[in-house]
Amino acid sequence: MTSYLLVSRSAEYESRLRRLLGARLQVVPGEYVTFGPDAALRQVDGGPRIALLGPLLSYEETKALIAELSERYPGIGFIVVREQRSDLEDWVDGMEIHAVLSPEASDSTTESLLERLDEWLVTSGRLRERTQAEIDAETRRDEIADVFAMLAPGVRAEESAGDVGDAVRVEPEQGEDEAEGTAGPGVEPETEPEPDWVIPPMGRGIRSEVVVVAAPKGGQGKTTTAINLSAGLAEVHPNSVVLVDADVQFGDIANALDLRPQYSLADVVGVGDDEVAMKALLTRHDDDFFVVAAPPSPELADEIPPSELGVLIRRLATMFRYVVVDTTPGLGEHTLVALEQATDGVFVTNMTVPSLRALRKEFELLVDLDLVPSNRHVILNFVEKNTGILPKDAARIIGAPIDVEVPRSIGAVLASNAGVPLIHNDVRDPAAKAIRTAVQRIEPAAVPTRKRIHRKARAAQ
Incomplete structure (x- = not known):
C-alpha cells in the first residue's frame, strides 16, 4: 500500500515531495485530470491513506477528485496544497478537506502535518493503524530509493531555500473530536501567505x-x-x-x-x-x-x-x-x-x-x-x-x-x-x-x- 498520493501540475512541488517521501509517494501528473477524475485515478496503484491535491488544480478539479477518491478509498485523508486565500472558506464548505498546506511549507512542516493527519484518521476510526510489516516494507522501499539517488544524484531536485509559509488550520467536522495531545490535522499560519501560483524555476542549461x-x-x-x-x-x-x-x-x-x-x-x-x-x-x-x-x-x-x-x-x-x-x-x-x-x-x-x-x-x-x-x-x-x-x-x-x-x-x-x-x-x-x-x-x-x-x-x- 502506498501511503501518500500526489495529484499536481507543479513539477517543482512533485520533485520536493519525491525527495521528502521517497517510495511512500505515488504521483499522478495533473495533465490526466484534464480528461476527468476517473482517467487520473486509473493511474493509481494500491490504496493511499492521504491524498495531496495541488498546487495548480482548480476548485472543480479538486472537488471531483475528492468525490472519486472518497468512493474508491473510504476513510482517505485530504490535504489541499494551495495558499490561504479569501476563497478558502468556499473550498472547505464545498468539499471534505482535512488540511490546507502551503506549497512553500518547509519539509518539517509537511512531514509533521502528514503524521498528525494519519494519527487523527486512525484515532477517529476512519483508517486502521498500519501494521509493523507495512512500516518495515516502506522503510525498505525508502532505502532502495536512497541507493538509486546516490547512484544518480542529479535526479533529485535541490532543496528549496527558506521556510516560507505553513499549513493552514482546518477544523474537524462537526461532532468529531480531535485526538488528545494533537492540534488537529493543521496548524495556524505563522507568516504571510506567498503569491497564489508557483513559477517553475528555470532549469540549468535552459535558455530563456x-x-x-x-x-x-x-x-x-x-x-x-x-x-x-x-x-x-x-x-x-x-x-x-x-x-x-x-x-x-x-x-x-x-x-x-x-x-x-x-x-x-x-x-x-x-x-x-x-x-x-x-x-x-x-x-x-x-x-x-x-x-x-x-x-x-x-x-x-x-x-x-x-x-x-x-x-x-x-x-x-x-x-x-x-x-x-x-x-x-x-x-x-x-x-x-x-x-x-x-x-x-x-x-x-x-x-x-x-x-x-x-x-x-x-x-x-x-x-x-x-x-x-x-x-x-x-x-x-x-x-x-x-x-x-x-x-x-x-x-x-x-x-x-x-x-x-x-x-x-x-x-x-x-x-x-x-x-x-x-x-x-x-x-x-x-x-x-x-x-x-x-x-x-x-x-x-x-x-x-x-x-x-x-x-x-x-x-x-
Missing part, C-alpha cells in the same frame, strides 16, 4: 527567450498577436511565460484579457533584484501565463525610463522560459530597448501600402542600428481578397518574406470582447490556426493537442 512584438503603426493587430503567442507558449510551458505590456502610455492588454491588475509596469520596474517582491506584483491569467500590465494612466509613463525597462526584461528572463513583450507602435526608445534584449522579433503589419512601407523603413533603421533580432518573424495581418494587393506584393514592398499570413476574422474581435485569447475562444477559426503557426515558429512543440488546449477552448467546440 525574449519575444518582442513590434509594428510600425497602431491598429496592426500587434497586441492580439502578443496575447495569443503568450497563451500558445503557456500551453507547453504553463506558468513559465510572462507577457509585458511595454506600450507605456496606451497599452491595453489588461482590457483585452478582462484583467483588473492591482499593479502595473510602473510598480514592477522599481523592484530591482527582489524576485519574491516581483512575483507578488505579477497578474496571473487563467491560461497559465503572467501579465505585467501597462500603467493605468499615460502620465505614469514618465516613471518608466527605457533603461529600467531593459533591466526588467533581463530580470524576468532569469525567472521565465519565455518573456513576451508588446511594444509601443513605431521605434520609440522603449521599443528599441526591448529589441536590444530580443531573441525573437515578431513584426506585424497589414495589407495597406502605407503600413508595408513603414515596416520597410523600420527594418532599414534596425539594420543600421544592428538591432535586428537573430530570429525574425513577419506576420501579415488582416489578409483578404479583393484589396488590390496580394501577399507576394506585400513581401516585395517590405523587402522581406512573409512568414505567417493571418486572414481577417471577426473571431478576433469576439475573442477580445470576451477577454479570451483567440486561439482558445475558437480553435477552428482560420486566424487562430494561422497564429498557432506563428507560435510553432518559436516553440515547435506547441502542437494543439487536446490536453494542452485550455478548457475554454474545449467548451467552445
Whole structure:
C-alpha cells in the first residue's frame, strides 16, 4: 500500500515531495485530470491513506477528485496544497478537506502535518493503524530509493531555500473530536501567505527567450498577436511565460484579457533584484501565463525610463522560459530597448501600402542600428481578397518574406470582447490556426493537442 498520493501540475512541488517521501509517494501528473477524475485515478496503484491535491488544480478539479477518491478509498485523508486565500472558506464548505498546506511549507512542516493527519484518521476510526510489516516494507522501499539517488544524484531536485509559509488550520467536522495531545490535522499560519501560483524555476542549461512584438503603426493587430503567442507558449510551458505590456502610455492588454491588475509596469520596474517582491506584483491569467500590465494612466509613463525597462526584461528572463513583450507602435526608445534584449522579433503589419512601407523603413533603421533580432518573424495581418494587393506584393514592398499570413476574422474581435485569447475562444477559426503557426515558429512543440488546449477552448467546440 502506498501511503501518500500526489495529484499536481507543479513539477517543482512533485520533485520536493519525491525527495521528502521517497517510495511512500505515488504521483499522478495533473495533465490526466484534464480528461476527468476517473482517467487520473486509473493511474493509481494500491490504496493511499492521504491524498495531496495541488498546487495548480482548480476548485472543480479538486472537488471531483475528492468525490472519486472518497468512493474508491473510504476513510482517505485530504490535504489541499494551495495558499490561504479569501476563497478558502468556499473550498472547505464545498468539499471534505482535512488540511490546507502551503506549497512553500518547509519539509518539517509537511512531514509533521502528514503524521498528525494519519494519527487523527486512525484515532477517529476512519483508517486502521498500519501494521509493523507495512512500516518495515516502506522503510525498505525508502532505502532502495536512497541507493538509486546516490547512484544518480542529479535526479533529485535541490532543496528549496527558506521556510516560507505553513499549513493552514482546518477544523474537524462537526461532532468529531480531535485526538488528545494533537492540534488537529493543521496548524495556524505563522507568516504571510506567498503569491497564489508557483513559477517553475528555470532549469540549468535552459535558455530563456525574449519575444518582442513590434509594428510600425497602431491598429496592426500587434497586441492580439502578443496575447495569443503568450497563451500558445503557456500551453507547453504553463506558468513559465510572462507577457509585458511595454506600450507605456496606451497599452491595453489588461482590457483585452478582462484583467483588473492591482499593479502595473510602473510598480514592477522599481523592484530591482527582489524576485519574491516581483512575483507578488505579477497578474496571473487563467491560461497559465503572467501579465505585467501597462500603467493605468499615460502620465505614469514618465516613471518608466527605457533603461529600467531593459533591466526588467533581463530580470524576468532569469525567472521565465519565455518573456513576451508588446511594444509601443513605431521605434520609440522603449521599443528599441526591448529589441536590444530580443531573441525573437515578431513584426506585424497589414495589407495597406502605407503600413508595408513603414515596416520597410523600420527594418532599414534596425539594420543600421544592428538591432535586428537573430530570429525574425513577419506576420501579415488582416489578409483578404479583393484589396488590390496580394501577399507576394506585400513581401516585395517590405523587402522581406512573409512568414505567417493571418486572414481577417471577426473571431478576433469576439475573442477580445470576451477577454479570451483567440486561439482558445475558437480553435477552428482560420486566424487562430494561422497564429498557432506563428507560435510553432518559436516553440515547435506547441502542437494543439487536446490536453494542452485550455478548457475554454474545449467548451467552445
